Amino acid sequence: MDQYIDFSQPSLYIAAGSIIFNPTFWNTAARTEYHHKTLTKLAGGNALYGCYGLALTIFTLGLIRDALYERALRSQPTHPLLLTFLSQSLAAVLVICGNILVLSSMWALGITGTYLGDYFGILMDEMVTGFPFNVTDAPMYYGSTMSFLGTALWFGKPVGVVLTGLVFVVYKVALSFEDPFTAGIYAKREREEKAKGKRGL
Ligand SMILES: *[C@@H]1O[C@H](CO)[C@@H](O)[C@H](O)[C@H]1NC(C)=O
Numbered sequence: 001m002d003q004y005i006d007f008s009q010p011s012l013y014i015a016a017g018s019i020i021f022n023p024t025f026w027n028t029a030a031r032t033e034y035h036h037k038t039l040t041k042l043a044g045g046n047a048l049y050g051c052y053g054l055a056l057t058i059f060t061l062g063l064i065r066d067a068l069y070e071r072a073l074r075s076q077p078t079h080p081l082l083l084t085f086l087s088q089s090l091a092a093v094l095v096i097c098g099n100i101l102v103l104s105s106m107w108a109l110g111i112t113g114t115y116l117g118d119y120f121g122i123l124m125d126e127m128v129t130g131f132p133f134n135v136t137d138a139p140m141y142y143g144s145t146m147s148f149l150g151t152a153l154w155f156g157k158p159v160g161v162v163l164t165g166l167v168f169v170v171y172k173v174a175l176s177f178e179d180p181f182t183a184g185i186y187a188k189r190e191r192e193e194k195a196k197g198k199r200g201l
Contacts, residue, residue, distance in 0.1 A: 094150030101143025
């Protein structure tokens, strides 16, 4: 095992910690906002600015995590099988497709839609069903996971494949928290709109 992964490198644990920390942070922040309007208050009572602040924080944390991941990869053993033409081609395809999923999702959702605006009361007018949401229900998460795997193969690092597994699990857990919660937020709006409609009659 030692020839594939060097467990004595602290950078490995720092990268793993950062991978776990990020979704934990934004879920905690978003829920705190939903229940206590904490970020809106921090932004002087402006929900939109609060959401932009969270967006900037999440984006920055993402850049830091990516840098820590790359640093961890660089200090790990390389496997020749991952440096073959096939593996390198797969790496390129994964990174390109992953980025297409992430960027097109951000394009379709906008900043507030991408960065948990629902928790701030900034709801989407309607559900986005076109690309990339007709390919996968969580293009940000799956696109990001693909980029992690692609980067691991690109550098030829077995440890990257393991860390990608961790990314996948962490995102799955995040989705299991986020999906029912956002569904609840939109169901609540629907109930409220129905109630309003009835009063209007
Ligand atoms: C997804 O929607 C786009 C248009 O937004 C369309 O071009 C594409 O063929 C669709 N893909 C699938 C798999 O349905």
